Each structure stands twice: as structure tokens, then as C-alpha cells.
Amino acid sequence: MWTPRPVASNATDFISIEGGARLTGQVRVPGAKNATLPALVAACLSREPTTLTNVPLDLADVRLMITTLGAHGVRIAFDGPSTLTLDGSGWHGGAFSPELSTRFRHVLLLMGLSAFYRVPADLTGVGGCSLGSRKHDLHAQLFSDFGYFVFDNERSFSICGGPKAETVTTSFHYPSFGATLNFLFAAVGRVGQQSILHNAALNPEVIDTITLLQSMGAEIAWDANRTLSVTGPRKLQGVSHQILGDRVFAATLAAAVACTRGEALVTGVGAEYLANEFEVWQAAGLRVQPTATGFGVACPDRLTARDVSTRPYPGFHTDIQPLHTVMMSLAQGTSRVTETILDDRFRYCPELVRMGARIDVVDGGFTCVNGQEGKIAVVEGVERLHASDVQATDIRGGAAVVVAALAAEGRTSIGNVYQLDRGYADLATVLSSLGARIQRVNATYSPASSAEQNTPLNKRGAACLTPLPG
Numbered sequence: 001m002w003t004p005r006p007v008a009s010n011a012t013d014f015i016s017i018e019g020g021a022r023l024t025g026q027v028r029v030p031g032a033k034n035a036t037l038p039a040l041v042a043a044c045l046s047r048e049p050t051t052l053t054n055v056p057l058d059l060a061d062v063r064l065m066i067t068t069l070g071a072h073g074v075r076i077a078f079d080g081p082s083t084l085t086l087d088g089s090g091w092h093g094g095a096f097s098p099e100l101s102t103r104f105r106h107v108l109l110l111m112g113l114s115a116f117y118r119v120p121a122d123l124t125g126v127g128g129c130s131l132g133s134r135k136h137d138l139h140a141q142l143f144s145d146f147g148y149f150v151f152d153n154e155r156s157f158s159i160c161g162g163p164k165a166e167t168v169t170t171s172f173h174y175p176s177f178g179a180t181l182n183f184l185f186a187a188v189g190r191v192g193q194q195s196i197l198h199n200a201a202l203n204p205e206v207i208d209t210i211t212l213l214q215s216m217g218a219e220i221a222w223d224a225n226r227t228l229s230v231t232g233p234r235k236l237q238g239v240s241h242q243i244l245g246d247r248v249f250a251a252t253l254a255a256a257v258a259c260t261r262g263e264a265l266v267t268g269v270g271a272e273y274l275a276n277e278f279e280v281w282q283a284a285g286l287r288v289q290p291t292a293t294g295f296g297v298a299c300p301d302r303l304t305a306r307d308v309s310t311r312p313y314p315g316f317h318t319d320i321q322p323l324h325t326v327m328m329s330l331a332q333g334t335s336r337v338t339e340t341i342l343d344d345r346f347r348y349c350p351e352l353v354r355m356g357a358r359i360d361v362v363d364g365g366f367t368c369v370n371g372q373e374g375k376i377a378v379v380e381g382v383e384r385l386h387a388s389d390v391q392a393t394d395i396r397g398g399a400a401v402v403v404a405a406l407a408a409e410g411r412t413s414i415g416n417v418y419q420l421d422r423g424y425a426d427l428a429t430v431l432s433s434l435g436a437r438i439q440r441v442n443a444t445y446s447p448a449s450s451a452e453q454n455t456p457l458n459k460r461g462a463a464c465l466t467p468l469p470g
Contacts, residue, residue, distance in 0.1 A: 014415045018437035019408035023262035025434045029250045030056040031243035035205040037106040038181045044088025048238030051085045058425040061104045093119035112185025120160035138179035145170040171198035175312045187230035188218045197228040203313045204273045208244040215239045245269030248319050252399045255323040258299040259407040267294035305333030322400035329357035331381040343372035348397025351390040387412040395423035
């Protein structure tokens with residue numbers, strides 16, 4: 001039986017990039033983090049073994065979810081470098097270790113798994129990227145509407161009790177990705193009962209989870225107005241499911257090609273999942289050609305400035321916003337990047353400024369989805385960036401810094417790479433295959449940036465997984 005290797009990241013790792021290489025070639029993106037994490041939970045809704053393929057097992061957040069599932073009764077067998085089988089019949093919920101739960105936000109999805117099996121669950125602390133206020137209010141609302149007793153504050157989230165034996169209808173003020181998934185997990189456990197959600201999230205990763213649940217036997221229907229209707233089946237059967245390709249990884253590669261004036265073929269995910277982003281980037285001068293297995297991308301000339309405003313899917317993705325900002329930092333003209341979802345999403349911008357970008361983050365005069373004051377990044381394009389010692393402040397902000405370093409003059413050192421490990425599987429190797437002069441280094445390193453460092457996942461061995469009995 002195949003055994004996964006430990007996550008390599010530790011507190012002294014950093015990435016070294018000698019900028020200026022033009023990226024060219026062909027690369028395939030792995031399975032999506034944001035599709036894998038809900039799929040791992042969905043697979044556990046069956047009392048029969050369910051096999052997932054195209055799983056990015058090298059991602060720190062994926063390892064955290066697997067570790068947590070195994071610690072609470074799920075039987076897991078690793079069948080290869082991107083395949084595993086899960087049996088959720090032993091799930092017992094309970095209190096989750098803060099050492100694990102405070103490291104990734106998708107731990108909230110285990111509330112939906114516990115609701116399905118009708119066992120209490122208690123979280124002390126929820127992790128994820130530090131991007132501003134990130135509430136649990138819609139999760140609390142949906143479980144309350146289902147009839148569970150919910151305790152929710154900034155530090156804890158728990159549910160207990162049982163669901164109502166009647167049709168349940170709930171509505172979100174914002175199409176939340178995570179809360180939509182928890183609605184699905186709780187709804188399919190209500191045998192013979194109908195559950196209706198208005199203003200559900202339409203993200204491709206949600207659709208991928210729905211596809212998995214439907215193949216398991218769930219009755220799930222959409223209408224044209226973001227309304228989901230679920231009737232709980234008598235049984236969810238074990239199946240095999242391939243994880244959707246990672247559209248944000250693909251967008252990262254497209255941004256890297258754009259900033260280095262390169263040309264590449266990206267496979268493993270359809271261009272249609274990036275339709276809004278590509279529309280903006282093509283207007284800025286990026287050349288995108290959809291193919292049967294992905295898309296070709298090329299950027300022979302300097303881009304021109306284009307404004308964007310983040311919106312729920314199919315709008316411009318908040319996770320891709322940092323990539324647009326770094327592209328605009330090298331574009332001709334001035335652009336405005338409006339972040340409507342998370343108030344502190346621009347915390348990576350000081351790192352880009354250290355590399356010569358001209359970015360001014362100003363009050364936007366509006367309220368973000370999370371209830372905080374919104375901000376706008378005003379980006380004045382420069383002809384070139386220069387190397388510096390910087391940090392990955394979060395997953396996607398870290399990716400933006402990597403892209404900037406690929407285009408910059410000189411050698412850039414990027415610290416706090418654990419953040420990149422959470423969302424990008426072996427990023428240095430992938431970029432090297434396109435000609436980037438990049439290497440990962442394990443050495444004592446103290447970057448000059450003041451951005452906070454995060455304790456790595458495996459400092460105490462939490463990610464060193466071994467197969468559980470199959």
C-alpha cells in the first residue's frame with residue numbers, strides 16, 4: 001500500500017527566485033484544493049468506501065483535513081500519489097483538537113458531516129488565511145434553521161441536537177461557498193425530507209461536490225435563481241470520483257506567463273472556469289486560446305491597465321484578485337482593484353511595494369460582505385520590479401509575490417512558504433518545468449518584512465500521515 005510522504009515545509013524554508021526568465025512550455029494543474037476539501041467530507045457521508053482521484057495530497061490543508069477525519073473515526077486508505085479511499089461509517093464528531101482546527105478554515109465543513117450523522121460537534125478556533133473578519137454567521141443560521149442548537153462566537157462553534165422532521169427553507173444574504181456546502185451535507189442526511197436554500201453559491205467547486213453527491217444517490221436540483229432543492233436519500237452509496245482541476249492554480253500560471261512575457265499550454269482545467277478573469281485579462285492584452293484539455297496563454301507585449309471588482313462566481317474571484325494586482329503593477333497605466341468580499345485581502349501589497357510596485361490601498365467608501373469597511377488598491381504600473389526579501393502573507397498573496405519575483409530583476413527570497421504549501425502542490429517544481437529559475441531552500445532565514453510568520457504544519461509531526469486500516 002502506498003504511503004504519503006510528510007509535508008516538507010518548516011520554519012526555515014524559503015524560496016529563492018532569480019527573475020527575468022521567460023516562462024514557456026506545457027504544464028498540467030493538479031486537483032483543486034477548494035474542491036478536494038469538500039469532496040473528502042462528502043465521501044464520508046457514505047457508510048461504504050468511496051474513492052477520490054486527482055487528490056493533491058501534498059497540500060498542507062488537505063493533509064490537515066485527512067488527519068482530522070482519521071482522528072474522529074474515518075477509515076482512510078492511500079491507494080497512490082493522488083488517490084485515496086474513505087469510509088465514514090465510524091465518524092463520531094465530538095471536540096476537535098485546536099492544534100488542527102485553528103490551522104484551516106475548511107474544518108467548518110465537519111459541522112455538516114456531524115449534522116449528517118446526528119452527532120454533536122465542537123470547534124474551538126477556526127483557522128485559514130488572515131484576510132480580515134471571517135464570520136460563521138451563515139453556518140450558524142443554516143444549522144439553526146435545520147433545528148440544531150448552535151453555539152457561535154469568535155472563538156468557538158458547536159452544534160448538537162437533531163434536525164426538524166419537516167421541509168426546511170433557508171436563505172443567505174450572500175452566496176457563501178462554505179455555508180452552501182454545509183447546507184448540502186446536512187440536507188442529504190434528512191431522509192425523505194426536502195431542504196431548500198435560496199442564494200446558494202455557484203462556484204465550480206460546489207458543483208463538483210454536488211456531482212459527487214448525485215453520483216452517490218442524493219437528489220439535488222437547481223433553478224435559475226441560485227436556489228438548491230435537496231431531498232434526503234435513504235442511502236448514499238460508495239462511488240469513485242475525480243477531483244476537479246484547480247482553476248486558481250491555472251490562473252496563477254497564466255499570471256506568471258503574463259508577467260514574464262512568456263507562452264505556455266496549461267491543461268487539467270477548462271478555460272470556461274476562468275471566463276470572467278480571462279475576459280478582463282484579454283482586454284488588457286493577454287492572449288488566451290481554449291483547448292480541449294485546458295488553454296494556451298501568451299503575452300508578447302506589455303499589458304494595459306484594467307479595473308476589476310471582486311464578486312461571487314461567476315464574477316471575478318477574490319482568490320485571483322492578488323494575481324490581477326501584480327499583473328497590473330507591470331501594466332501600462334493606472335488601475336483600480338476593488339475588493340468587495342474580504343476587508344484585509346490587500347495585506348500582501350506592502351510586499352509588492354518592497355519590490356518596486358506602486359500601490360496605494362485606500363478606503364473604498366463601501367462595506368464588504370464581511371461587514372467591514374471595503375478597500376480599493378490603486379495600482380500605477382511600472383516598467384519593471386526589483387528583487388527584495390519578502391514574505392508570503394497568505395496563500396494567494398504569496399502566489400502574487402512569487403509571480404512578481406519571476407518578473408523582477410535580481411534574486412528574491414520569499415519566506416513563510418508554509419502559506420504556499422497550503423494551496424500549491426510543489427510550486428517550485430511546476431514553475432521550474434516552465435523555465436523559472438527557482439529553488440526551495442531549507443536554511444535559517446530572517447526576511448526583512450514585518451509580516452507575521454505562521455508555525456508550519458509539521459513542526460510537531462501533525463502532517464506525517466500513515467495509512468489507516470482499509
